[in-house]
Amino acid sequence: MSALAAVAPRESAGRICPADYRYPPSVFDRTPELAAEVLYVVGGLYGNLEALKKVEWLACRERTPVTIVFNGDFHWFDAEPDWFAAIEKGAAHHHAIRGNVETEIARADDIGAGCGCAYPADVDDGIVMRSNEMLRDLRSVAHSREALAALPMHLVARVSDLRIGIVHGDAASLAGWRFAHDALDGANNARWLNEVRRASSIDLFASTHTCLAALRDFALPDGRLTVINNGAAGVANFCHSHAGLITRIATTPSPHPPLYGMGRDGVFVDALPLDFDLGAFMKRFLARWPEGSAAHASYFRRITSGPDHSLARAFR
Numbered sequence: 001m002s003a004l005a006a007v008a009p010r011e012s013a014g015r016i017c018p019a020d021y022r023y024p025p026s027v028f029d030r031t032p033e034l035a036a037e038v039l040y041v042v043g044g045l046y047g048n049l050e051a052l053k054k055v056e057w058l059a060c061r062e063r064t065p066v067t068i069v070f071n072g073d074f075h076w077f078d079a080e081p082d083w084f085a086a087i088e089k090g091a092a093h094h095h096a097i098r099g100n101v102e103t104e105i106a107r108a109d110d111i112g113a114g115c116g117c118a119y120p121a122d123v124d125d126g127i128v129m130r131s132n133e134m135l136r137d138l139r140s141v142a143h144s145r146e147a148l149a150a151l152p153m154h155l156v157a158r159v160s161d162l163r164i165g166i167v168h169g170d171a172a173s174l175a176g177w178r179f180a181h182d183a184l185d186g187a188n189n190a191r192w193l194n195e196v197r198r199a200s201s202i203d204l205f206a207s208t209h210t211c212l213a214a215l216r217d218f219a220l221p222d223g224r225l226t227v228i229n230n231g232a233a234g235v236a237n238f239c240h241s242h243a244g245l246i247t248r249i250a251t252t253p254s255p256h257p258p259l260y261g262m263g264r265d266g267v268f269v270d271a272l273p274l275d276f277d278l279g280a281f282m283k284r285f286l287a288r289w290p291e292g293s294a295a296h297a298s299y300f301r302r303i304t305s306g307p308d309h310s311l312a313r314a315f316r
Contacts, residue, residue, distance in 0.1 A: 013114030014128040021103070021116070021174040023153065028165045028200035034095065034157040036067035040272075041166060041247040043071045043099075043208020044232030045087070047078030049284070050276040051234045051244045052090045058246075058256055058272065069155065071208055072099020072168030076234070077295055079137035080288050088144050098151040099168040099209065100175045104135055105142045106149035118175035130294035137294075156202070159249050162267050165202040169209040172196075179207040179229050181214035181313055190220070198222040204269065206230070206247050212307065213237050213245055213271060213314040217262060226264060231314075233274055235299060236306035238314070244274035260315040271314070278303075 042055055059066035074091050078084045098106070100116030114132035142148070153174050155166040170176030183189055196202070197220050204226040213231030218224065231237040233244040248254055248270045254261075261270030285303070289295035 013112055014117055014132045015119050015121075016113055017118040017173055017175050018113045018116065021100070021118070021153075021169075022172060023174075025171045025196045025199040028154070028156055028163075028171070028202045030156055032156045032158040032163065034067060034069070034155060036157060036159055036250075037064045038062050038066045038248070038250040038252065039157055039159055039164070040066055040068045041071050041206040041208075041230060041249070042068060042233045043073065043168070043206075043230045043247075044076075044211060044234055045070060045074040045091075046076035046232060046234030047074070047083065047087050048234030048244070048276065048281055049083070049086055049090070050278075050281040051274050052087070054244070054274045054276040055233065055246060058274075061255060063255065064250075064252060067157075068094040069157070069166055070094060070096040071166050071206065072097055072174075073101045073208065074099075075101050075105065075138060075142075076134065077285055077289065077299075079134065079141055081141045081143070083284065083288070084138070084141050085143070088147075095155065096151055097153060097155055097166060097168060098148060098174075101135065101138070102148040102151060103174065105138050106145045108145075116175055118169075118173070118177070120177055127298055130298045133294040134298075160251050160265065160267050162203045162249070162265055163201060164249060165200060165205045167205060167207045170207060171200060171202070171205060175209060177210055179205065179214070179227050180210035181212055181216075181229070184214055184216045184227060190218070193218055193225055194220040194222050197225045203265070204228065204249065206249065208232065211235075212309050215260065215262065215269070215271060215315045217264065224264070226262075226269060228269055228271070230271060231309075235303050238309055238311060239306045241306045242278045242304065244276060246272050246274060248272050260311060
């Protein structure tokens with residue numbers, strides 16, 4: 001247990017970043033664990049079984065076998081034993097890393113990190129409180145803590161000649177926010193991104209955590225660096241939309257129309273929409289999270305109407 005976590009006050013739960021979430025960017029300078037021609041990175045599934053079905057439907061219609069990686073928070077709304085088990089079974093067929101949700105579910109002891117989201121100061125206290133409540137509900141139904149604890153915090157993949165860092169948060173923390181769309185655009189982030197590029201030898205990072213989509217490409221002193229954040233696979237990503245979003249990185253064009261994307265070094269980097277069965281998902285969601293519940297208060301509007309986020313802010 002980290003010293004930080006051991007003394008974390010209750011009011012910081014959900015806002016602190018536990019010390020064991022952190023890693024240096026140099027950890028990515030290693031031999032890739034995965035090689036793929038078509039790679040799907042699925043972040044923030046949030047327990048949405050309908051979105052999982054849609055991911056596998058898209059994969060089955062590719063011309064080349066697809067490697068699917070869940071990059072954290074595949075659990076979230078599924079705080080019911082059978083629902084949780086179904087998500088575990090679905091994720092077990094593919095590669096996965098743990099997000100803050102899986103990490104905090106798996107802990108043997110409550111260290112005061114709450115949901116582990118490490119929410120920044122501009123996030124409303126009510127959202128933080130409700131996320132901590134949802135995490136407690138998930139812990140009460142989890143039956144696979146050892147398996148979740150054994151998942152890695154990051155992976156390195158190769159598609160053609162591109163080295164890809166698959167993370168939940170950013171290049172230095174499982175719950176880092178420096179791959180958020182607004183952080184990526186910040187002038188003060190450029191030096192850090194260059195340090196990351198130099199230390200990691202990564203060409204492209206695929207992340208999720210911040211829940212708002214982004215795709216940026218940087219020409220840095222120590223090389224080119226691309227960052228794609230899929231927002232969330234299991235909930236809406238843009239205003240007046242209900243579609244989830246995943247990242248596709250491949251040597252061939254997508255047979256499914258992307259919302260946006262780019263090419264680099266002969267590789268296609270795309271954001272694919274997940275038009276899952278919203279009615280089926282809402283039936284399950286409302287049965288577990290009726291009006292007045294924590295998840296309903298935090299997510300119902302986003303699920304049905306989308307967040308205040310646009311394609312123009314996601315991809316420039």
